[in-house]
Amino acid sequence: MKRFIADLHIHTCLSPCAEIDMTPRRIIDRAVKKGLDIIAISDHNSADNIGVTVKMAEGRGIKVFPSMEITSMEEAHVIAIFSSIEEAVEMQKLIFKGLPDRKAEERLSGYQLVVNEKDEIINFCRKHLLGASDMSIKTLVQTVHSLGGICIASHVDRGSFSVTSQFGFIPEDVAFDALEISYNTDKEKAEVMLSEYKSIPWIKSSDAHHLNDIGRITTSFYLEKPSFEEMVMAFRGQRKIEW
């Protein structure tokens, strides 16, 4: 098995809360420089910058997983990672149906830029990406699974927009594939906070909103190759995960 260093939670300039220099080109450059082997592009409720990021990664020795950070109707964030761009786009369609359109004043919170390989703006997303979808947490996770994706509960150590903050504890009827611990919480603290959830694998990701955040914290996967299938095997306990 080979060790692959992964950062599975990176926002692009499509997320209103991310810096506008988080373009796919710059993200790939920075991730390569940081020695990352696998990244996931996870914008809030949208998949529109994934295709270009995957393209930018070609021939750079880095694998990009299509992903989205989806907001359930209870305002819990979930990282959904897919095996193909098509699956992510399909999920975006379902999410967009229930997501409000963006009002003019919400532009103040960020631009929501869709860009191309040259960092040129090709579109402004017109959905309110910081809004909540109309899917309950259970429906959301079931839908992602039915499309072939996996679900990681975002920053479960945080007191806002996490499954733990919105639900008090992780609902028994929702089958998460992994839990994400944020940059701020070390292993010792996590062991105390999440002691009830030993049966689900834990990972650490950067939740990067700035270029400097990329790879500030990572998770190592010991895989045969950096594929979606191998990562799923790791989440099922058939491959080693370390952080």
Place this chain on the structure above:
Amino acid sequence: MLRVNDIIDRLGLETKVKGDMDAEVTGCYISDLLSDVMANSKGGELWITLQTHPNIVAVAVIKGISGIIITNGRLPENDTIKKAEAEKITIVTTQHTTFDIAGLLYNIIKNVK
């Protein structure tokens, strides 16, 4: 002393699950963050929320909540109703917003105390 039943009658709330309708209401806590309710609510309080997920029942049991009021016309999920029936936790709903129902409830509780 105020009982769950009195408040349901006076506020015209719709009962979805009947728990202990004679339980004493000692006050009220309002939050949509279940982690916050776990940390800060007190036994005997009514809980006003928008949340409809089954976990609200678990939180109510753990904290000894006297009843859950779901606002804005939202309805508890089927699994939430089943769990509340099993745990005997009262769940009522209202078309009112959280602000409006809280104001009405505040006046009732204040006049008793």
